[in-house]
Amino acid sequence: MASYKEIVTKAVVGKAKKSSATKFTVNPEEKPDTVLGCWVINHTFEGKNVGGTVNIDGSFDINVWYSYDSDTKTAVTTKRFNYSDKMNIRLKDGARLTDASEIIVRSLNQPTVTDVFIKDNTVNLTVEKELGVEIVGSTMLKVSVEDEADDYDIIEDISEEEIKEGTDTINEDYLS
Numbered sequence: 001m002a003s004y005k006e007i008v009t010k011a012v013v014g015k016a017k018k019s020s021a022t023k024f025t026v027n028p029e030e031k032p033d034t035v036l037g038c039w040v041i042n043h044t045f046e047g048k049n050v051g052g053t054v055n056i057d058g059s060f061d062i063n064v065w066y067s068y069d070s071d072t073k074t075a076v077t078t079k080r081f082n083y084s085d086k087m088n089i090r091l092k093d094g095a096r097l098t099d100a101s102e103i104i105v106r107s108l109n110q111p112t113v114t115d116v117f118i119k120d121n122t123v124n125l126t127v128e129k130e131l132g133v134e135i136v137g138s139t140m141l142k143v144s145v146e147d148e149a150d151d152y153d154i155i156e157d158i159s160e161e162e163i164k165e166g167t168d169t170i171n172e173d174y175l176s
Contacts, residue, residue, distance in 0.1 A: 013095035014135035
C-alpha cells in the first residue's frame with residue numbers, strides 16, 4: 001500500500017517577458033551632420049516586489065558616433081538613461097508574490113538601437129529591449145511512498161575451503 005509525503009521546495013511559480021521600444025534623445029556638443037554609429041553598453045537592471053507587482057529598475061549608456069563641421073570631423077558622445085518597467089506576473093497554483101519570493105530578471109534581447117535620425121541638432125533614437133522575469137517561491141509536492149522494502153541481491157562470500165578446492169585441479173603442465 002502506498003502512502004503520500006509532502007515535500008516543500010523552491011520552484012518557478014511565475015514567468016513572463018516584456019518587449020519595449022522607447023524613444024530617447026542625445027544632444028551632442030557640436031551640430032551633428034551624420035550619425036556614423038550608435039550602440040548600447042553597460043546595461044544593468046534589478047527586479048523588486050512593489051505591492052505584488054514586479055518593478056524593474058535599470059539603466060544603460062548610449063554611445064553616438066557622429067560627424068560634424070561639414071563631415072570633416074568626428075566625435076562620440078555618451079549619455080546614461082534610466083528606465084523603470086512594471087510587470088504584473090500571473091503566478092501558478094495560487095502562489096503569491098511576497099518579500100520571500102526570489103525575483104530573477106534576465107535580458108532576453110539586449111537593448112539595441114533600431115532607429116536613429118538627426119532633427120534640429122538633436123540625435124533621436126529608438127531603443128528596443130526584451131526582459132524576462134521568473135518568480136521563485138515555495139511550493140509543495142505530494143509524492144507516493146512505497147512501503148515495500150527494496151529487493152537487494154544477496155552476495156555470499158566464498159569460503160577458504162572452496163578456494164582451496166579450485167586449486168586442486170590446476171594443470172601444472174598447462175604452459176608446456
